[in-house]
Amino acid sequence: xxxxxxxxxxxxxxxxxxxxxxxxxxxxxxxxxxxxxxxxxxxxxxxxxxxxxxxxxxxxxxxxxxxxxxxxxxxxxxxxxxxxxxxxxxxxxxxxxxxxxxxxxxxxxxxxxxxxxxxxxxxxxxxxxxxxxxxxxxxxxxxxxxxxxxxxxxxxxxxxxxxxxxxxxxxxxxxxxxxxxxxxxxxxxxxxxxxxxxxxxxxxxxxxxxxxxxxxxxxxxxxxxxxxxxxxxxxxxxxxxxxxxxxxxxxxxxxxxxxxxxxxxxxxxxxxxxxxxxxxxxxxxxxxxxxxxxxxxxxxxxxxxxxxxxxxxxxxxxxxxxxxxxxxxxxxxxxxxxxxxxxxxxxxxxxxxxxxxxxxxxxxxxxxxxxxxxxxxxxxxxxxxxxxxxxxxxxxxxxxxxxxxxxxxxxxxxxxxxxxxxxxxxxxxxxxxxxxxxxxxxxxxxxxxxxxxxxxxxxxxxxxxx
RNA sequence: GGCGCGGUAGCCAAGUGGUAAGGCAGAGGUCUGCAAAACCUUUAUUCGUGAGUUCGAUUCUCACCCGCGCCUCCA
Numbered sequence: 001x002x003x004x005x006x007x008x009x010x011x012x013x014x015x016x017x018x019x020x021x022x023x024x025x026x027x028x029x030x031x032x033x034x035x036x037x038x039x040x041x042x043x044x045x046x047x048x049x050x051x052x053x054x055x056x057x058x059x060x061x062x063x064x065x066x067x068x069x070x071x072x073x074x075x076x077x078x079x080x081x082x083x084x085x086x087x088x089x090x091x092x093x094x095x096x097x098x099x100x101x102x103x104x105x106x107x108x109x110x111x112x113x114x115x116x117x118x119x120x121x122x123x124x125x126x127x128x129x130x131x132x133x134x135x136x137x138x139x140x141x142x143x144x145x146x147x148x149x150x151x152x153x154x155x156x157x158x159x160x161x162x163x164x165x166x167x168x169x170x171x172x173x174x175x176x177x178x179x180x181x182x183x184x185x186x187x188x189x190x191x192x193x194x195x196x197x198x199x200x201x202x203x204x205x206x207x208x209x210x211x212x213x214x215x216x217x218x219x220x221x222x223x224x225x226x227x228x229x230x231x232x233x234x235x236x237x238x239x240x241x242x243x244x245x246x247x248x249x250x251x252x253x254x255x256x257x258x259x260x261x262x263x264x265x266x267x268x269x270x271x272x273x274x275x276x277x278x279x280x281x282x283x284x285x286x287x288x289x290x291x292x293x294x295x296x297x298x299x300x301x302x303x304x305x306x307x308x309x310x311x312x313x314x315x316x317x318x319x320x321x322x323x324x325x326x327x328x329x330x331x332x333x334x335x336x337x338x339x340x341x342x343x344x345x346x347x348x349x350x351x352x353x354x355x356x357x358x359x360x361x362x363x364x365x366x367x368x369x370x371x372x373x374x375x376x377x378x379x380x381x382x383x384x385x386x387x388x389x390x391x392x393x394x395x396x397x398x399x400x401x402x403x404x405x406x407x408x409x410x411x412x413x414x415x416x417x418x419x420x421x422x423x424x425x426x427x428x429x430x431x432x433x434x435x436x437x438x439x440x441x442x443x444x445x446x447x448x449x450x451x452x453x454x455x456x457x458x459x460x461x462x463x464x465x466x
Numbered sequence: 467g468g469c470g471c472g473g474u475a476g477c478c479a480a481g482u483g484g485u486a487a488g489g490c491a492g493a494g495g496u497c498u499g500c501a502a503a504a505c506c507u508u509u510a511u512u513c514g515u516g517a518g519u520u521c522g523a524u525u526c527u528c529a530c531c532c533g534c535g536c537c538u539c540c541a
Contacts, residue, residue: 011470029541037541044541074539158469158537180537206539228541229470235540258541259471265533269540297489298479302472303534309477313490320489323503355480363480367488374488374505381497381505437499444501455502462503 003058003357005224006301008232008255009155013359016254018223023061025218026052027252029210029227029235030112032069033093034078038275039291039306040261040268042104044228046292047258047300047360049106051226053403054356064109065217067210068094070116071203076192086116086193100278103288104295105405111217115209122204122212123197125246126184130199134245136177140187142199146180149241155255156233182238184208207238211251215243225252229259258300265305281311290315293406299363317370318406322464324373325397325407328390330462331380337388341379345392348372349399356403369400409465416450425454425461 003016018024028048031037037045055062069075070090079089101108115122126142129135134148146152146160153160160180183205188194194201214222220243227236236255243251260267268275281291294314298304351368355361376393379385401407416424424443431439444454451466 032540041541047541072539153469156469156536230536230540233469233536234538260535260541262534267535267540271540294478302479305478307477309490313478316491317489320503327503361480363478363488367480370488377504378506432499435499441500448501453502456498456500457503 001354001357003054004359005254005256006359008257009252011157014254018060019221019253022059023063024055024223026055026062026064026224026226027210027214027218027222028064028066028109028225029231030066030068031093031097032072032075033090033097034072034074035093035270036096036277036279037100038268038270038277039281039295040275041228042100042278042291043261043295043304044226044258045101045106046104046295048226049104050296050300050360050362050403051224051256052107052109053405054360057399057402058357062110063218065111065113065214066109067213068097068112068114069206069209070094070114071193072206080191100288103278103282104292105289113213113217115204115213118209118213118216119195119197119204121216122208123185123195123199125208125212125215125242126199128246129184129242132245134241135184138176140200141183141202142185143176143181144184144238144241145177146182146241147178149245151244152180152241153237155237155240158233158237180234182207182234184242207235208242210235211239211242211246214239214251215247220247220249220251222252224254224256226256226258229257232257256300259303261295261304261306263306268306276306286311286315287410289406289408289410290318293318293404296362296404296406297366299359299361301359321369321373321397321400322407322409324377325394326462326464327377327380328393328397330459331457332459333380333385333387333390334383335388336386338379338384338386341376341385341389342392344375345372345389345396349396352396352400362404365400365403369396372396415465416447416452421447421452421463425463428454429461 004013005016006013028045031041052062052064068090071086075086075090079086082089126135129144130142134145135142136145137143184207185199185202186205187200187202192203194203214225225236225239232255240251262268263274263276266272266274278288278291282288290311291314294306294310295304297314297317348368348371352365355364355368358364372393376385376389379389397407424447428440428443431437431443447454447463448466452463453466454461454463
């Protein structure tokens with residue numbers, strides 16, 4: 001079966017194709033840089049990374065745009081409170097975001113674009129909407145009139161037809177014709193930052209930045225637009241309303257949304273206060289690659305209940321895979337190749353690929369890998385594994401790691417050099433031969449204290465960094 | 467209320483109209499100077515509850531119970 005994704009727009013799993021060419025035009029909603037991103041945010045970004053990597057694995061080229069929202073109410077409020085300029089304030093958290101994504105081994109999108117650097121594009125988009133009669137002004141702000149857009153609600157599958165334009169729905173929304181209408185351009189309040197423009201002084205509403213930037217870089221119809229489920233409404237619904245009102249063309253072909261990460265069965269969110277940042281977890285001693293594995297191992301459309309147990313399980317699972325790789329690289333096997341194992345390897349790779357083709361079923365893909373690892377270990381123990389089986393097995397691990405990227409140990413700074421470790425191992429082996437086990441154990445402990453783990457095997461001693 | 471997701475072993479979790487993947491944890495064992503690593507056996511007669519369709523349902527239908535989310539900023 002070919003590559004296929006669940007499309008929020010159609011509520012169906014559909015074969016993934018491109019209209020033309022081989023480049024996937026993909027847009028993903030990035031962070032609002034008013035604080036550190038939490039791992040709920042990173043669940044979505046990790047999903048998008050797996051998506052990226054699987055598209056590349058399948059031979060597509062990518063033009064992936066991620067926005068950075070660096071102007072919004074919270075940013076302005078916080079920047080003012082800290083007596084910083086907008087740019088100063090957002091720089092801190094933009095930088096932190098980039099550090100975190102690097103630690104989580106998230107590939108950099110082809111373009112990362114900032115809202116504040118695209119004000120003219122947004123103003124132009126609002127002008128186009130105005131020309132087509134989709135806007136109205138109120139108290140100096142410009143609003144989008146959803147009653148003008150017939151398809152409004154098609155992504156979130158809500159029926160808004162019962163809401164009549166002009167009806168007053170809520171006293172708090174007195175300045176809007178319809179409670180669902182949203183702001184495109186906000187009139188400046190006292191002391192707030194604003195831009196002068198052809199449509200008057202103000203700053204952009206949240207939704208217009210994505211429409212303007214996505215279409216600027218990727219054209220009028222994107223192949224993929226992804227984000228968390230909470231963005232379906234209103235954000236993505238509004239992006240459709242804006243973009244399609246301007247172009248009269250479908251804005252996005254495939255809408256992909258990742259489910260939430262929960263803590264104690266509750267949504268993790270900044271407003272609820274029950275959130276962890278990657279930095280929090282690192283302080284508790286969890287490596288980012290462990291977090292990455294946990295986030296990636298649960299299929300993206302399934303709620304992920306985050307827990308310390310889950311992190312520990314992830315850490316152990318990664319160790320198992322790394323141990324297997326180390327064994328492949330260091331053990332010696334008889335010449336030749338075991339045909340049955342070769343066939344077993346091919347089957348496992350096929351299952352792995354089929355699983356990811358199926359709407360990125362990472363849990364099933366991992367199962368294919370782990371079954372193979374067990375079978376290969378069994379064959380090694382039974383002496384049936386041959387030298388010629390090593391390369392295909394390592395190739396499978398490499399394919400796995402092109403997507404999951406967890407086999408490479410996190411950089412451990414300092415410590416002993418490889419040469420010094422080898423030296424001590426030689427000394428220890430000499431001590432063992434002389435049955436001086438006290439000295440041998442002393443060296444083992446010494447190395448362990450330096451973060452080096454020794455494993456004695458039939459072929460000799462192998463080692464790894466903790 | 468509207469829209470949507472889910473309830474599978476101690477935990478995480480896949481899956482199919484034909485009788486339950488995988489990971490972690492637990493128990494026992496093999497191997498081993500020590501320590502690891504690895505392997506083997508074992509842990510759901512059962513997939514929220516009830517009814518229906520069917521030769522047969524965890525998988526389809528209906529009802530109900532429970533959990534979560536969106537409908538306001540939010541990954």
